[in-house]
Amino acid sequence: MTALHQDEPETAHADEHDDHGHSHLEPIEARVKALESILVEKGYVEPAAIDALIETYETRVGPRNGARVVARAWEDPEFRAALAADATAAIATMGFVGRQGEHMVAVFNTPEEHHLVVCTLCSCYPWPVLGLPPTWYKSAPYRSRAVMDPRGVLAEFGVVLPETTAIRVWDSTAEVRYLVVPMRPEGTEGLDEERLADLVTRDSMIGTGLARTPGTAAGEGTR
């Protein structure tokens, strides 16, 4: 058998370190703390940079970005066309760029097609427009079933689509990141972009939800 089917040496080495290194029973909390302090002591990382990274995603980058992109696509046919033609460039015009959003593709829900995004192999997700993914998106139940039983998954999210609506699942196996543009709800004529963005839930941009109809509870607004 060729080397293809062998565990490569570097993995074996890492296993060894785990066996001879610290105990598996040491709580992860202590392990992470120790790891950070070693890396800081060695001058590899600066705690202030770590703080800044965390703060960025806790306070500045989240699904409101994507909601504004969607709202503009609903309102502005030219922007919608630009988003369809080159989502990375169109989204960049709104200032949302960078890590985990370097190569964007927008997919548009219609009565005929419903799009759903997953990363079966890890947790790829368009950070600049949606922020960091929720835990369920990274979880084994979602990753295992979204590609084989998407209607079953959607039902658990309360989304039941007509059987005539085709399901289009996008498994993000490369650095391309997918943004679902949900259908614009009825009764939203005349709303401005900010009010429209209020209706765009995070889940609707993953495909596990729909945009809210005006007047429905905003309790799930951030999802």
Added chain:
Amino acid sequence: MTALHQDEPETAHADEHDDHGHSHLEPIEARVKALESILVEKGYVEPAAIDALIETYETRVGPRNGARVVARAWEDPEFRAALAADATAAIATMGFVGRQGEHMVAVFNTPEEHHLVVCTLCSCYPWPVLGLPPTWYKSAPYRSRAVMDPRGVLAEFGVVLPETTAIRVWDSTAEVRYLVVPMRPEGTEGLDEERLADLVTRDSMIGTGLARTPGTAAGEGTR
């Protein structure tokens, strides 16, 4: 999506029981003890029967049975032919019958072909001739790799075969149980069946070993 891809209700029910029943943290030792005593109290099982089952496989049924089958196949061309034609019947003539050996197939190693047995889906193993399987046979490393990297697995058992020897892996996915008949070692002319059986290691009847050559250490004789 059809029901095919849904978890069936009985599984869901069992999960619920686990959630609402006893804690997952309860040590398995206590769980097994409680389970047995419940089943005894309800009159479903008799402790003496459990004792008898355990005793059978701890003291009466083991790889010596298979070693005797192999030794006879080495010595007796007629038996060998019968074993090749209908292993279940041939093995039954030696008194080895029953559970997990109801449908036997014997496969014969030659310089051209080396056979290896695995059960990737659970732990199927020919109990009447080999007894209960060793832990490694039931383990994830063996089950995962035997079908994809059998030469790598064999090397870990110290068995390195010429590249010209083809590997024939048998994944026991039904109730057919496979017994490997290893090649008869050199220098065994004139040995009687009992002495020949001493050379037949358990691993040689799974395919992860070879028969011992007369005069080599018997330390691994039961393997």
Added chain:
Amino acid sequence: MNGAQDLGGMHGFGPVVREADEPLFHAPWERRAFGVTLAMGATGSWTLDASRHARESLPPAEYLCASYYEIWAKGLERLVVQAGLVGADELAAGRSLRPGARLARVLSAEAVPAALARGGPTEREPAAAPRFAVGDRVRTRVINPAGHTRLPRYARGKTGEIALRHGAHVFPDANAHRGGEAPQHLYTVRFTGPELWGEGADPTLTVSIDAWESYLDAA
């Protein structure tokens, strides 16, 4: 089901670990888990296929973290509850809270040798002639049932050759789910290493599985 039990072709588990003394049982509770599982099996309250399914239905993380007889014990817990023989409350309490149901058979110590010698043959009278003969080329079907199946993931949608015929045998995919024995012709199907694993596979390798007729199409 595509559960954690379907291990063929997975990476990452490391080398095969052999124990120095290879105890059949590593603790008294393993002995009891083994014996009580066989004794309950002998009551006929479920099929062998159903018991395999109970084990493979453990959540994958739990299955992979558990020791072998732990899987048996947890599988047996599920089986007795599913069969209505024990209540979840009783498992939680660790003792019987109600009289037991009446079982058709209870295994006595005296009956053990005969029961083991009888075993559970799965060959049945075939209802029809076999579709395939030794040497025929067949292709395994692509199926992904949520229930029990004995067609491993690595051998789905693959072309091989009928190597052996075994007559008709109980069909686990039905028998595990109270679907009756539904016997089908059973074959050993042999695949080449490159067919299963692609480029880089050992060209001298063949892997065979035992496959029921409904797993197979003519290739």
Added chain:
Amino acid sequence: MNGAQDLGGMHGFGPVVREADEPLFHAPWERRAFGVTLAMGATGSWTLDASRHARESLPPAEYLCASYYEIWAKGLERLVVQAGLVGADELAAGRSLRPGARLARVLSAEAVPAALARGGPTEREPAAAPRFAVGDRVRTRVINPAGHTRLPRYARGKTGEIALRHGAHVFPDANAHRGGEAPQHLYTVRFTGPELWGEGADPTLTVSIDAWESYLDAA
């Protein structure tokens, strides 16, 4: 590698569990695991592909039992040791025992916004014309590398259609293992549900993956 990370099409994990409040981080250590992983990534000591491989290389039982940032933290431990930046003895001791190596870059707080805005684009100048056009029928290859790959098991040996072209992108199977960027044309390939999952699959379903050219043959 066919590790525990390759979850598409597995059964047994139960329903999707959504948290009521959906915290980004569930404990302070998760925050730090996230931040320190990104900060170390910014030093350029390994590639994003290598970091994914470090995570998926966790033993399957450990991977499936671990929480998300636990996987990140354990992956980072492997990476710093493999890169020779931290000794296993230092991880065991929980503190630095030697001066650090000199890194080409260390991320400062001030540089964070620009680093995040820059990201890590993977598109490269193509060295050759693409082999496939939108609408072409392709078949994914059957590969089972022990190393990193982004071709999931469920999509191997399957026939689909080129849906999108993305230009040439860094090839993870090489880049994860110090094989350089080795860019290849990248395509979105769309499969039907029945092609992937067989009988009983939703006939309206399509599933697409992003696939590098060497994963594909003309069908």
